[in-house]
Amino acid sequence: MEIILAVITGVLYASGIYMILRRSMVKLILGIILLGNGVNLLIFLLGRITKGEPPIIDSAEKVLEGVYADPIPQALILTAIVISFGLQSFAIILVKRTYKVLKTDDLDQLNTTDEDS
């Protein structure tokens, strides 16, 4: 299973980077989201995969025992998902504003300051 997920992570990285290299700002944001998902999956994989054993202590027990999924990568990814949501929403609104002011979605037309143009 890990092999397939590793390949999927590679695909997410590749598509993320490819989209970031486009000129359109919307594609840039899509690329960042894809890359972010790839990173999450990478972290998830490093904790190894466990099926059907969430890190939750049984109501009768006091410690987590036996086979269980690693909680640390999960905690990290949870943080990452939430933070990237903050980033994404801000970026989406920023693109909207940029278009409203400059009437363009093309990154190449944004690489000069006011003084130069």
Add this chain to the structure above:
Amino acid sequence: MLEAVLLGFLFSLFLVFAGSYFRGKLAVLSSIIPISLFVYFLSFIPEVSNGEVIYENHEWIPSFGVNLSFTLDGLALLFVLMITGIGSLVFLYTSAYLKNHNYLDRFYGYLSLFMASMLGLVLSDNLMSLFIFWELTSISSFYLIGFNNDKADSRKSALVALGITGIGGLLLLGGAVLLGDVAGTYRISEMLSMRDAITDSSHYILILLLIFGAAFTKSAQFPFHFWLPGAMKAPTPVSTYLHSATMVKAGVYLLFRMTPVLNGGEIWHTILIAVGGITMLYSAIHIIFRTDLKGILAYSTISALGILVFLIGIGTQAALIAAAVFIVVHALYKASLFLITGIIDHETGTRDVTQLAGLRKVLLPVAIAGFIAALISGGVPPTLGFVGKDLIYESTLHFTSNAVLLTIIAISTNVLLFYAGFVAGVKPFMGQLPKKFENIHLPSPLMWVPPLIMTFAGVVFGIFPGLIESAFAKPIAMTQAIAFEDFHLKLWHGFNTILGLSAITLVLGTVLYLKLSPRHALENSIAKFDFISPKVLFLKLSEGFAVFSKYWTNFFQTGYLRHYISTIVAFLILLLGYLIFSDFSLETDFTALADLTIYEISILLMLLAGVLYTVFTKSRLAAVAALGVVGLSFSLLFLFYSAPDLAMTQFSVDTLTVILFVLVLYKLPRYLNLSEKWLRIKHGILSVSFGILITLLILRVLTEPKNTEITEFYAENAYKLAHGKNVVNVILVDFRGIDTMIEISVLIVAALGVFGLLKLRLKTRDKK
């Protein structure tokens, strides 16, 4: 001694606050500082002449071996007395020379900063503190040289001087670090016993070159000499102070100080004699082509510095004593000549030696000082100059190789220096007084007494050389770690070869002075060769460097995001790829694939389809929808693999993202493929290879055993310590609670940003 060094710094700090009181009549009071320091250091003469060395140590950064340790031996004493003695006279002179200048207090501030740094430099026993004071002299001299900062010329000269001496400072730092590494200490006094270890070490040549570089830039040796004539743009008191006794002598001091540590045979002698010899003759010849008094003095200063380096290169006891005596001789006559030039400039408004004549009729005391200074400079008995010149000839004549050649070079240089001294000190006062100068008055005694004092000192020391012998010459010779032979400085050695050489020098010098007069034609003729002068070459080099760095910057800093990203990614691919392929063994267990269920396979296919569709679709809405599919597949994936919390978070976040996207989408322009095809292919190759690398990297990492120490801690203590059964939640809100709180504040900031951007109403002016 620490107090003595700090006094100057404190005074300049004091001037920052109380400076306005020192612009007027009180200015002359500032000279109390150098005078009291001079008297303080004079009190050490008896101890030092008995051969005692006074140490003082203050811990600063002991863990690095960097301390404020000071040594006062014969060499240091010679320099501190010059610094404070000539400093006193310059302080006095300045109060009249720059009378009522708007920034007189600032000038004194720089001057005392400089003096204090110089004192620190020559007293330092620790190479690191020596380096720091060395840099401080460069910086404070930058302000002094550029004091007339409303003139472009001044600013440029100051910058060139700072550039050259700054390079020297870096070299010194390199040399000091290497030397400290080899010797295991930064204390020069401790290095003395390790000379053999240092000269045998593999870094010896490098250390030598670095220290030489530092000394040559500071002491204006060829080909770094050109900053010195440029520095003549400074007010005359600055030229006097920096170029006669202090700043430029710092390099000579360093060589002197390092002689017992680094003097390791052939290479030391060869380089120093060659550089010193070239410098002294090259710049002495330049004197003929100058008509500006300060220009003449500048080149004769460089020449004198060349002589000093040359003598240290010869390195016999006689040569080192000659150097020590010549330092005093040069300081006395050069400082006087600079001050005299300053008076002439101040009163007549010109320094052009072709226009000056007959000034003795109006400036008699100055003329006397000038005449004596010229005598000292020319080495005419009974002045100290004569003693100095004899010692130089003695050391060249007795050198083991090429004695004749070296003596000829020394004689030629001395003849030209004789000429320089007379042109600067005598010529302006001789002949017919032009009408335009008839109304000149003698300036304040504060200006003409200092050169008189120095020139008289030069005569007194000449008649009684014993005064210098016991105070400096003998202690210096003793600290140089060469077999010490007793000697006596004498004015009269009897009839011998050296006396003959001296006589030849005087005769030739007199002939040169009478036959050759400074002319503008000569000055113009040499200007034709400027294009190959070190100065021009250096400036061109620095311009070229600026152009190069502009291209370099523009090459990497294009302003296109994709260039930055692809550079970074490409570099990462090369680096990671190299690492992976140089050490890669893939042992993957393919049998686990058999356990795949139909649910897993379908989700993975969905995920893959979503990703590919997002990348390749031509519709923006479809791309956003496909992204939603990716996100939802992710939440299912998390659900299968024991991460229910992640599944829920991913689900809600992804839904929100898609909604947000759709909300703003309809306002955006058409979704276009903006890049050309070849660019897309190039980026495709780049990103696919990056993806492959990441996959390989993961597979490689998965073969390593996992560290479960922290995981076990949480599994053990989630309930016991935090009373929660969901371990992931416990980690987030309890063990790492503060992280989560900060994360929430990040979200709040993002929300505020979104809110602000949505509410922002641009004024019409900004919209354009």
